[in-house]
Every structure is written in structure tokens, then in C-alpha cells.
Amino acid sequence: EPEVTQTPSHQVTQMGQEVILRCVPISNHLYFYWYRQILGQKVEFLVSFYNNEISEKSEIFDDQFSVERPDGSNFTLKIRSTKLEDSAMYFCASSGQGKDQPQHFGDGTRLSIL
Amino acid sequence: EDQVTQSPEALRLQEGESSSLNCSYTVSGLRGLFWYRQDPGKGPEFLFTLYSAGEEKEKERLKATLTKKESFLHITAPKPEDSATYLCAVLETSGSRLTFGEGTQLTVNP
Numbered sequence: 001e002p003e004v005t006q007t008p009s010h011q012v013t014q015m016g017q018e019v020i021l022r023c024v025p026i027s028n029h030l031y032f033y034w035y036r037q038i039l040g041q042k043v044e045f046l047v048s049f050y051n052n053e054i055s056e057k058s059e060i061f062d063d064q065f066s067v068e069r070p071d072g073s074n075f076t077l078k079i080r081s082t083k084l085e086d087s088a089m090y091f092c093a094s095s096g097q098g099k100d101q102p103q104h105f106g107d108g109t110r111l112s113i114l
Numbered sequence: 115e116d117q118v119t120q121s122p123e124a125l126r127l128q129e130g131e132s133s134s135l136n137c138s139y140t141v142s143g144l145r146g147l148f149w150y151r152q153d154p155g156k157g158p159e160f161l162f163t164l165y166s167a168g169e170e171k172e173k174e175r176l177k178a179t180l181t182k183k184e185s186f187l188h189i190t191a192p193k194p195e196d197s198a199t200y201l202c203a204v205l206e207t208s209g210s211r212l213t214f215g216e217g218t219q220l221t222v223n224p
Binding site: 105 | 146201210216
């Protein structure tokens with residue numbers, strides 16, 4: 001069964017550094033998302049991406065964050081100048097034709113900021 | 115602002131002991147309600163989508179139902195492998211984001 005894959009599974013970074021989290025969505029999906037889950041808290045929406053542009057973003061997704069689809073298969077989340085509070089599990093998701101189709105999630109990247 | 119509240123926070127069952135999880139939601143317009151299962155250290159795994167009040171979906175020992183204000187996930191004769199956190203999320207008509215509840219952590223003892 002097709003799945004969303006994310007790399008790396010765990011990223012440790014010094015505060016102030018830049019990180020790039022990578023995702024390969026399901027191949028025929030058109031909508032792409034990033035969510036995060038701080039330890040012990042609920043899953044929170046960051047951004048959705050469709051047709052090579054951001055379609056919706058949350059209040060969390062400020063100028064520190066950016067997304068890109070550099071080629072036909074990858075979808076990336078860049079976090080500039082990381083802060084301690086950016087430590088979380090970051091999940092990529094994708095969905096097929098139609099915004100009401102279920103979003104399928106990867107197993108996440110655990111980001112630890114030191 | 116969309117709100118999703120799940121109860122109970124945690125539930126312990128004996129194998130074979132059926133029960134229900136609740137998801138109450140407040141949304142200006144519901145496009146869909148989604149149930150996911152999350153195992154420790156993993157991403158949410160899609161279970162069901164419900165689109166309108168009165169709709170029901172079933173998969174093995176799980177059955178999801180939807181009203182205008184809440185959804186239930188019924189677990190019939192659960193097994194230890196059903197132990198996980200069950201997440202409910204809503205999708206509003208005007209957006210693309212899922213708004214998640216806090217989840218119900220289910221433990222099924224053999």
C-alpha cells in the first residue's frame with residue numbers, strides 16, 4: 001500500500017541553526033500538508049500546499065518557516081533559526097483529488113533543538 | 115474557531131469488553147470528520163471519514179457514527195492489538211486544515 005515517507009526520522013540541531021525536513025508524498029496525491037505535535041499535546045496544522053503554492057497556513061507558520069516542492073516527488077519544510085520551542089514531531093501528509101479526501105500521514109521526523 | 119473535544123482521555127478495557135469513544139465538535143460548516151489511530155512514535159493512521167449526520171462506517175471491530183454535534187467510535191470485543199491513541203479531526207468547509215482533538219488513549223488488557 002502506498003505510504004508517505006519522511007526523512008530523517010530524528011534530527012538533532014543546535015538552536016539558531018536551519019533544518020530541512022523531507023517528505024515523499026503518495027505519488028498520485030495533489031495536496032500536501034505539514035503538521036506538528038509537541039510532546040503530550042495535540043496534532044497541530046502548520047500549512048497546506050496545492051498546485052505549487054501555499055493554500056492555507058496557521059498562525060504558527062510564520063516567516064521562520066517555508067515549504068517547497070523542489071521536484072515531482074519531494075516536499076520539504078524548512079525552519080530557519082530554530083528555537084527551543086520548535087522541538088516537536090513534524091508530520092507530513094498528503095491527500096488525493098478533492099480537499100475532503102482523507103489525509104495520509106507519514107511517521108514523522110522528531111526534531112530536537114538543543 | 116473550530117473545536118474538537120474527545121472523551122475519555124484514557125480508557126482501559128479487558129479483552130472482549132466493548133465500549134465507545136466520544137468526539138464532540140464545534141465547526142461553522144463540516145466538510146468531513148476523520149478518525150485516526152496513532153501508535154507510539156508513529157504518525158496518525160487513517161481509519162474512517164464521515165461526511166454527514168447519520169452516516170456510519172465499519173472496519174473489523176470498529177464502527178464510527180456521526181451526528182450534528184458529535185461522533186462515536188464504537189469498539190466491539192476489542193483485542194490487545196487495538197491498544198492505541200484514537201484521534202478525531204474535523205475539516206471545515208472553507209479550509210484544508212484538519213483540527214484534531216487531544217485523543218483517547220485506549221489500553222486493552224488480555
